[in-house]
Every structure is written in structure tokens, then in C-alpha cells.
Amino acid sequence: MSPAAPADYLTRFGLLHTRDLDESRVVMGEIWGKHEVEVIGPGPFETLVNHTEVGQTGLTYVRCPTPLRVHCTLGGDRVTVYLHEEGRSEHRLNAESAVAAPGSAVILVPGQEARMDTGAVRLLALDFPCTRVEQALLARGLPRARFEHWVRQRDLTSPAGESLRSLTRWAAQELDRPGTPLVGGPVAEHLGQTLFGLFLACVAEPLPPAAAPTPMLGKLRLSDLEGFILANLQQPLSVDTLALLAHVSPRTVQLAFRRYRQCTPMEFIRRARLNGIRQELLAGGGAGTVTEIAMRFGFFHMGHFSEAYRREFGESPVQTLRRLHGRLAPGGPCTPD
Secondary structure (H helix, E strand, O other): OOOOOOOOOOOOOEEEEEOOHHHHHHHHHHHHOOEEEEEOOOOOOOEEEEEEEEOOEEEEEEEEOOOEEEEEEOOOOEEEEEEEEEOOEEEEEOOEEEEEEOOEEEEEOOOOEEEEEEOOEEEEEEEEEHHHHHHHHHHOOOOOOOHHHOOOEEEOOOHHHHHHHHHHHHHHHHOOOOOOOOOOHHHHHHHHHHHHHHHHHHHHOOOOOOOOOOOOOOHHHHHHHHHHHHHOOOOOOOHHHHHHHHOOOHHHHHHHHHHHHOOOHHHHHHHHHHHHHHHHHHOOOOOOOHHHHHHHOOOOOHHHHHHHHHHHHOOOHHHHHHHHHHHHOOOOOOOOO
16 A cells, blocks of 8 residues: 655645646746746646745745746745755756755745756745845844845754744644634734744854944843833744844844843743743633643744743643642642742
8 A cells, every 4th residue: 555645734725726837837927927837757737836924924835746847037025945845956046056855945035047947846935025034134244245145055954944844844734723823813923933033043054143343232221122022922022123122233132131141032032931821821821722822922832832831840831720720629739839
């Protein structure tokens, strides 16, 4: 018995499923702009494309069992990163080679002259507004030239790469679950911000830090940032958000937290959110399950969340609820904190 084919992602968000090459040319032309596509070798043509938005982040699933050759000048105003589940694609981007495969991502930006030779593939793709990406990279002191000249391919076996691929896959699966909170609202914004942060980490990971001197952020201004964090724990937060608020660079924010708090800004945010979740659980569980509460605070990998909660408080979230319910139940046991 042959193994079952892998399940498709984003099945609730169909964009295109066709065996008509001309229909595919029309629909994909709206995304890629003017392009040429041809089937390589024998065999019938088929392609499936599903797409949705998670906050400001686009999420796409493609299954194409047909080897293709595509040539185009990329249009639009979005940066796209291809994360292959199966198969590989060889790219020529402005005459430079790059390979997309399960262990490596290829990043495409508008204006590139692109040629893609693909085998049979299944892939997920993320896309972000160009201006958002450029501003974030410039704020980190990365090269001011248009980044398509130095960003083409990134390693997905690095810690940031593995996290990006894992969270993207989880999001694509979760979005097919009826009633998921990821369809719109603050949870979707949280997830979109997290995906964007991991993408930036993948891009910046192999590059040296800026050599320019970095100004310091004083304790008083840092306290203002901490107050902002504590007042917005259920909102998307990032180092870039804090840097914009303080009118400094992300590196300045990072150095201030390390100097005065002996942690990174994201570690401070993570611990503050864990405390926020604990307070909500101790107040009676709040609205929703532990998973739903964790998602509202920006935690999406429940295994990692439970482990972090246990390290911080010496018990799991479920144990916190059990202790609370035991104290509240008439005649129930009362266990001190």
C-alpha cells in the first residue's frame, strides 16, 4: 500500500486549483506581473494555491506536482520568502543563483529579474510589505543599498530558520481548524508580528552588527518602555516597536535592557506576559481555555509555553488552575502558593 499523500494546508482559503495552464497564467500574472511559464517535460499540468492574511503577513500554500520554468520581473510591493516542504526550486535572481529547498529559503523582492526552474513542490510562502522590511533592516544598521542585492538565500537549519519554518507550518495547520482565533483580531496580529520578527532574524543572522557607535538609553526612559510593555501585554510588541517609541535604534534598546535588566527586551516581554497569564489564571481562568489565553498573550507553541511557565513558576498552567479550583470548591483542599 502506497503512503497517503500529505494533507494540503490552508484548505479553507482557496485561491486557485486548476489543470488549465492558461488559467494559471492569468491568476498568477496578477501576483507576479508579466511573466512566462512553461511545463518542463511530459505530464499533465496541475497547481493548487491557497492564500490568507495573518495580520500584515501574507501566508500562501502551493502544491504543484508539475515541473515548471517561470521567467518574470517581480511586481507588487511585497517581500516573499519561500519555505519548501517538499522538492526544490532553482532561482536566478538578477543573474545570481539561489536554491529553495526544505533546508534553505529563497527571498524575492519586487523589481528582481527572476527565473525559476521548479520540480514537483509543496511549499509555504510568507510575504511582508516592502517598506516595513526595509525600515526594520535599516533600523538595525544593515546595508542601506536595496537589500535584494545582498539577501537572496537563507539557511533554514539555523535556530531562527527552524523556528520560522516550524511556526509557519503550525499557523497553516491551525488556520484550518474551525473556530481558530487566528482569523483576524489581536491574536492574528500577534502571530503576524512573531513571523515577521523571525524572518528578520533569519535575514540578519549571518551579518555583522553595525560598527557605528550606539547611544545609550537611560534608566528613566527604560522605565517608560517597561510601563508601555506592561500596559500592552496582549498587543503585538517587538524591539522595533520599542525603538520607535523611544526614538532610538533597536540596538540601543537591546543594550539598555542588557545593561540594566540583564536580559534582552524580548526576554523581558516574555516574562511579563507569563506573569500576565498567571494573573489571569489566578483570577478564575479568564475567558477561554489555557491555549486561548496563551495565544492572546502571543504564545503559539503550547509545548514551549508550558515549559517556560513551569520554569518561571514551578508548576504547569493546568496545575495553577487545579490549585485555584481546589481553593474555590466548597470543602476543597487549600494549597498555599
